[in-house]
Amino acid sequence: MAEGQFKQGVAGGRLAPQQYAENFSDLHPPLDPHEALVEADRCYFCYDAPCMHACPTSIDIPMFIRQIATGNALGSAKTIFDQNILGGMCARVCPTETLCEEACVREAAEGKPVQIGRLQRYATDVAMEQNKQFYDRAEPTGRKIAVVGAGPAGLACAHRLARYGHEVTVLEAKPKSGGLNEYGIAAYKTTDDFAQAEVDYVTAIGGIAIENDKALGRDFSLSELTAKYDAVFLGLGLGGINALRAEGEDAEGVENAVEFIAELRQASDLSSLPIGRRVVVIGGGMTAIDAAVQSKLLGAEEVTICYRRGQEDMNASDFEQDLAAANGVNIRHWLQPKRVVADGGKVTGIELEYTIMKGGKLVGTGETLSLAADQVFKAIGQLFEPAALNGSGASIAMEGGRIIVDTEGRTSMAKVWAGGDCIRGGEDLTVTSVAQGRDAAESIHRTLTSNGRA
Amino acid sequence: MADIRNTFVGIKSPNPFWLASAPPTDKAYNVERAFKAGWGGVVWKTLGEEGPPVVNVNGPRYGAIWGADRRLLGFNNIELITDRDLYLNLREIKQVKMNWPDRAVVVSLMVPCEEESWKAILPLVEETGADGIELNLGCPHGMSERGMGSAVGQVPEYIEMLSRWCKQYTRMPVIIKLTPNITDIRHAARAAKRGGADAVSLINTINSITSVNLDTFSPEPTIDGKGSHGGYCGPAVKPIALHMVADIARDPETQGLPISGIGGITTWRDAAEFLALGAGNVQVCTAAMTYGFKVVQEMIEGLKDWMDRKGHATLDDVVGRATPNVTDWRYLNLNYVAKAHIDQDACIKCGRCHIACEDTSHQAITSMVDGVRHFEVMEEECVGCNLCVNVCPVENCITMQPLAAGTLDKRTGEPVSPVYANWTQHPNNPMAKVAAE
Ligand SMILES: Cc1cc2nc3c(=O)[nH]c(=O)nc-3n(C[C@H](O)[C@H](O)[C@H](O)COP(=O)(O)OP(=O)(O)OC[C@H]3O[C@@H](n4cnc5c(N)ncnc54)[C@H](O)[C@@H]3O)c2cc1C
Ligand SMILES: Cc1cc2nc3c(=O)[nH]c(=O)nc-3n(C[C@H](O)[C@H](O)[C@H](O)COP(=O)(O)O)c2cc1C
Ligand code: SF4
Ligand code: SF4
Ligand code: SF4
Numbered sequence: 001m002a003e004g005q006f007k008q009g010v011a012g013g014r015l016a017p018q019q020y021a022e023n024f025s026d027l028h029p030p031l032d033p034h035e036a037l038v039e040a041d042r043c044y045f046c047y048d049a050p051c052m053h054a055c056p057t058s059i060d061i062p063m064f065i066r067q068i069a070t071g072n073a074l075g076s077a078k079t080i081f082d083q084n085i086l087g088g089m090c091a092r093v094c095p096t097e098t099l100c101e102e103a104c105v106r107e108a109a110e111g112k113p114v115q116i117g118r119l120q121r122y123a124t125d126v127a128m129e130q131n132k133q134f135y136d137r138a139e140p141t142g143r144k145i146a147v148v149g150a151g152p153a154g155l156a157c158a159h160r161l162a163r164y165g166h167e168v169t170v171l172e173a174k175p176k177s178g179g180l181n182e183y184g185i186a187a188y189k190t191t192d193d194f195a196q197a198e199v200d201y202v203t204a205i206g207g208i209a210i211e212n213d214k215a216l217g218r219d220f221s222l223s224e225l226t227a228k229y230d231a232v233f234l235g236l237g238l239g240g241i242n243a244l245r246a247e248g249e250d251a252e253g254v255e256n257a258v259e260f261i262a263e264l265r266q267a268s269d270l271s272s273l274p275i276g277r278r279v280v281v282i283g284g285g286m287t288a289i290d291a292a293v294q295s296k297l298l299g300a301e302e303v304t305i306c307y308r309r310g311q312e313d314m315n316a317s318d319f320e321q322d323l324a325a326a327n328g329v330n331i332r333h334w335l336q337p338k339r340v341v342a343d344g345g346k347v348t349g350i351e352l353e354y355t356i357m358k359g360g361k362l363v364g365t366g367e368t369l370s371l372a373a374d375q376v377f378k379a380i381g382q383l384f385e386p387a388a389l390n391g392s393g394a395s396i397a398m399e400g401g402r403i404i405v406d407t408e409g410r411t412s413m414a415k416v417w418a419g420g421d422c423i424r425g426g427e428d429l430t431v432t433s434v435a436q437g438r439d440a441a442e443s444i445h446r447t448l449t450s451n452g453r454a
Numbered sequence: 455m456a457d458i459r460n461t462f463v464g465i466k467s468p469n470p471f472w473l474a475s476a477p478p479t480d481k482a483y484n485v486e487r488a489f490k491a492g493w494g495g496v497v498w499k500t501l502g503e504e505g506p507p508v509v510n511v512n513g514p515r516y517g518a519i520w521g522a523d524r525r526l527l528g529f530n531n532i533e534l535i536t537d538r539d540l541y542l543n544l545r546e547i548k549q550v551k552m553n554w555p556d557r558a559v560v561v562s563l564m565v566p567c568e569e570e571s572w573k574a575i576l577p578l579v580e581e582t583g584a585d586g587i588e589l590n591l592g593c594p595h596g597m598s599e600r601g602m603g604s605a606v607g608q609v610p611e612y613i614e615m616l617s618r619w620c621k622q623y624t625r626m627p628v629i630i631k632l633t634p635n636i637t638d639i640r641h642a643a644r645a646a647k648r649g650g651a652d653a654v655s656l657i658n659t660i661n662s663i664t665s666v667n668l669d670t671f672s673p674e675p676t677i678d679g680k681g682s683h684g685g686y687c688g689p690a691v692k693p694i695a696l697h698m699v700a701d702i703a704r705d706p707e708t709q710g711l712p713i714s715g716i717g718g719i720t721t722w723r724d725a726a727e728f729l730a731l732g733a734g735n736v737q738v739c740t741a742a743m744t745y746g747f748k749v750v751q752e753m754i755e756g757l758k759d760w761m762d763r764k765g766h767a768t769l770d771d772v773v774g775r776a777t778p779n780v781t782d783w784r785y786l787n788l789n790y791v792a793k794a795h796i797d798q799d800a801c802i803k804c805g806r807c808h809i810a811c812e813d814t815s816h817q818a819i820t821s822m823v824d825g826v827r828h829f830e831v832m833e834e835e836c837v838g839c840n841l842c843v844n845v846c847p848v849e850n851c852i853t854m855q856p857l858a859a860g861t862l863d864k865r866t867g868e869p870v871s872p873v874y875a876n877w878t879q880h881p882n883n884p885m886a887k888v889a890a891e
Contacts, residue, residue: 070721072759
């Protein structure tokens with residue numbers, strides 16, 4: 001046991017140096033060829049396969065698995081990329097237990113679905129390791145399209161547009177591309193700088209120019225884009241986060257979970273990343289689980305997730321909750337934050353109030369509980385920050401704080417499409433963002449070519 | 455990207471994958487769906503002569519055998535030729551061919567062994583615009599009891615006669631579909647060639663009983679307590695079909711006779727193997743009946759991927775490439791020595807190789823070394839038989855490694871000879887001695 005384990009407060013180096021690499025290694029290590037064959041052989045090649053319907057990008061799962069089984073991993077990768085050019089990342093981060101694998105008929109038959117996600121990773125790894133590019137660009141159309149945001153939605157949109165021969169400029173506020181693939185996804189889901197490798201793989205098709213450190217609303221306005229480009233796609237993600245609405249929220253040590261994870265993902269040396277000895281995470285979704293598990297993996301002694309409703313209400317899947325439990329995270333329910341306790345401006349604990357459902361509403365019981373904490377992470381949902389859209393003259397219709405789009409991804413503003421987390425009704429998953437970016441590209445292409453100019 | 459367009463006896467199709475004459479090609483509905491899914495051609499379900507169509511049983515037609523996890527390995531059937539009206543079929547064939555001019559539409563035929571019957575049906579088929587005909591001389595059940603199908607295919611003289619009649623009465627290419635229910639397929643193929651047939655296709659199904667119901671003591675499939683032998687097909691028959699294709703391909707008397715390969719083709723790899731042994735294209739039935747028409751997409755993409763990887767630009771670069779390597783046993787090099795080798799990292803220590811070798815072969819694999827469970831080949835005992843390779847559950851875990859010339863074969867204590875020497879030259883061969891005298 002490294003001595004750092006018992007350092008008081010928020011500190012780095014809690015673990016022995018080699019422990020970090022082990023803790024943050026692949027959550028689901030890749031299948032080797034033998035494992036892939038055995039697993040692929042389990043697929044029944046179902047008709048109108050339920051797994052395919054459950055995949056937001058509708059990958060032809062029976063076909064790609066059959067191609068693995070018959071020794072055609074490259075063809076398999078193409079089958080995947082035809083529908084989902086970020087199939088590599090999705091294979092790593094999709095909550096398959098609530099998507100394709102939940103629908104797999106072998107889940108019904110024997111409670112053991114075909115491991116679709118890991119097979120998808122197997123095939124895409126083969127193609128990406130060889131940098132095998134499957135798509136030629138169509139003849140240049142002379143159309144120019146701006147994609148704002150280089151996250152999953154923006155990248156999927158850009159790739160599909162480039163295939164059709166359009167010229168795409170991606171404008172990205174951050175120094176690195178990839179969106180939450182680069183800054184948000186848990187480190188043990190995407191090891192070895194996979195997010196950047198994938199950005200390179202996607203853009204290798206050509207016709208996609210990414211300009212980093214270019215922020216909409218700061219460096220240019222939406223009306224400038226619509227004037228300069230034939231179409232604009234907004235894949236802005238969610239920049240803001242919900243307030244805790246607890247007293248003392250601004251004490252040192254109260255942090256935004258997404259920012260903590262971003263810092264972790266960008267850290268060149270995890271052992272230098274400070275973490276509390278006792279950590280409390282407020283929330284009940286994927287972000288809460290990721291923040292809690294990674295806190296634990298950094299060596300926090302005690303990590304507690306506090307969620308204000310019951311276990312069945314948690315957004316995090318059973319698999320994720322089990323993952324947290326297996327890593328020694330304590331998940332507590334029916335507790336809402338009331339007051340951050342601080343000493344000298346630094347957080348020392350949090351006071352929570354028990355909750356119950358009364359008349360269909362969540363109410364506090366008045367009874368409280370105090371937990372000691374050196375760090376409190378807020379993981380209670382992100383917000384779309386509409387400020388970037390300001391200054392564009394006409395405004396884009398919003399609802400519930402997010403952009404309204406129609407079934408094709410068109411916003412209320414002419415020439416402007418949107419997709420991914422920033423739109424209303426999304427599921428806030430990488431794979432749904434990819435689907436929306438891709439489908440918006442199809443819509444843009446139809447619009448730009450049906451008017452007879454291209 | 456490899457070009458897999460195919461021309462077989464002058465019939466063009468966008469790929470070498472045809473559906474064999476069987477239920478998948480029984481009517482326009484199925485064939486339209488097949489073409490939409492990407493099949494390059496079809497051989498229409500066998501038509502009979504004009505008049506009331508045959509009738510099928512109204513109970514089970516299929517029996518099956520399964521591998522682990524209920525994977526279908528083979529099945530048999532007792533279905534007859536089409537039970538639909540001849541003219542309905544002909545109208546549909548004409549319409550389908552019009553709708554799909556780039557796909558191959560070949561019509562399978564089976565009428566009584568009389569010249570008049572053939573003379574009557576051929577113009578009707580020709581009128582549909584079909585690309586060719588295939589003579590079903592292979593159906594082993596039901597029709598054979600009526601003197602057709604395999605009853606004809608088992609008599610080379612009949613094969614020759616029918617081939618001749620058909621060549622005489624139609625300008626369409628004539629393919630003779632052979633039955634495997636004979637001892638030497640070459641006689642059938644030679645007869646087809648003598649009769650002027652343009653090609654042979656094989657195999658049709660094999661006489662079989664798939665299982666016996668032990669409650670009722672009746673063979674499957676069971677019709678009201680009784681069963682009849684059926685025609686066996688699917689992955690299990692592939693080795694038999696491959697051998698027969700190779701035999702015809704390398705027979706000097708039939709060399710160059712186009713062959714359409716059939717029997718157990720399920721993946722691109724199976725198809726490639728048939729092509730390599732000399733088939734000019736392939737036909738598929740069971741795989742489509744098991745997985746639906748969509749399987750052809752795997753076959754098409756897989757075949758192209760393999761050809762790209764190997765640098766084969768067209769099918770001509772593939773067809774017949776393995777034929778010259780099929781030879782008679784007596785010409786195999788008896789000085790070639792290989793030994794099994796176990797990759798210890800891949801081995802999961804199941805012990806199957808050991809017990810197979812220990813109980814039934816040459817006692818050449820350890821089970822315990824220094825008190826530890828350990829499986830390793832003892833070269834001094836290994837005869838290189840390959841049994842362990844085939845029983846090992848892990849692919850590429852045991853491999854056969856040839857010994858280079860000059861290295862010591864620990865089993866014989868002799869160095870491996872660099873000289874090719876076969877049985878015809880071997881001192882133990884009495885015939886060889888005679889030749890030497
Ligand atoms: C901690 C965390 C863990 C997650 N884990 C998973 C998971 O395991 N599996 C899963 O499926 N999903 C997960 N998600 C959700 C998933 O990451 C998102 O749904 C997905 O990334 C959304 O894609 P996007 O392209 O819409 O937005 P983002 O990925 O957020 O990308 C938006 C991009 O736009 C840029 N941008 C924003 N504003 C501007 C501007 N004004 N000008 C220019 N550029 C701008 C941003 O910098 C960013 O690069 C997780 C989310 C979080 C927060
Ligand atoms: C149900 C069934 C019906 C068949 N009917 C015919 C037929 O009418 N004419 C014919 O030439 N072959 C017929 N066959 C044989 C197939 O065309 C084919 O030669 C055989 O099934 C081997 O190929 P496979 O292993 O791909 O199935 C039939 C096969 C099956 C399974
Ligand atoms: S549902 Fe399961 S078994 Fe069926 S095709 Fe999908 S992965 Fe294969
Ligand atoms: S496959 Fe169709 S026709 Fe045949 S028994 Fe089943 S339901 Fe009936
Ligand atoms: S059969 Fe294969 S896996 Fe099993 S013990 Fe032998 S070498 Fe090892």
